[in-house]
Amino acid sequence: MQVQNGSCLVSEDLSVRFGGLMALDSVNISINEGETVGLIGPNGSGKTTLINVITGVYRATAGRLLFRGQVITGLQPYEIRAKGIARTFQSNRMCWRLNVMDNILLGLHSKQTTSWWKVITNRRAWQKELTLGIEKVTTLLADLSPSLLSKLHAPMSSVPLIDRRRAEIARALISEPILLLLDEPTAGLNPVETMQIVDDVAKFKSMYPQMSIIIIEHDMGVISRISDRVVVLNAGKVIADGSYNEVVENPEVQKAYLGDEEI
Ligand SMILES: Nc1ncnc2c1ncn2[C@@H]1O[C@H](COP(=O)(O)OP(=O)(O)OP(=O)(O)O)[C@@H](O)[C@H]1O
Ligand SMILES: [Mg+2]
Incomplete structure (x- = not known):
């Protein structure tokens, strides 16, 4: 994949293997400057792994990541943070005391x-x-x-x-940050609180219009309100990449969710 003008993050054939499991399998995605991309997929499809490899927590087994045209695969997490990539965690990582x-x-x-x-x-x-x-x-x-x-x-x-x-x-x-990665920011919240987080995201999107965002969410209502584009992972592979409507109407996406959750 070519580095496009205005691309904030590009992954080229990015793979992460854990023993015999391909958690990410030749993932090619591109996030534009100022774009909010919803990242969805059934449980265990590789969403958090993608955030972990972008932030240097996991090493790519193959492929590479470019951040504003510079290769970041292999950098340490603190080096990646210093370049302007920040994240939240799926499980709360605050210091309680x-x-x-x-x-x-x-x-x-x-x-x-x-x-x-x-x-x-x-x-x-x-x-x-x-x-x-x-x-x-x-x-x-x-x-x-x-x-x-x-x-x-x-x-x-x-x-x-x-x-x-x-x-x-x-x-x-x-x-x-230049790129913000949100891993299930509404998990465990009730519907009213979930909408408050959606409002917060809308607020900070208008405060920092140049910032790119990847948001992982299971709540499709949140995804439809927040995302400019939606990427769907299944078993480590990208199976759809497009507008919310395109993605939910995609038969492969519907099949991936059958028996897991309804879209
Ligand atoms: N450190 C690790 N060691 C071994 N296997 C791992 C590791 N991290 C993730 N995996 C495996 O990789 C696959 C993808 O996991 P990941 O956490 O990325 O899924 P996910 O899409 O975020 O799922 P969920 O929606 O449940 O959060 C799973 O099968 C998981 O068990
Ligand atoms: Mg996860």
């Missing part, structure tokens, strides 16, 4: 310039960076999730699930 503010501040780690040595020897530089970080979190939440502002000093373990999800999204957004 830290408060909401500190959890979100962790997202700025890849942007911080104060080394551990400077933290010890030049506390003023470190204090300044910390103050700027706190201001940034406060400004982001004032725009995105004002209800979280009053809970910034509460331990993460004490806030409801929707606020943990919002905090996790804020932790990814605070670094102002």
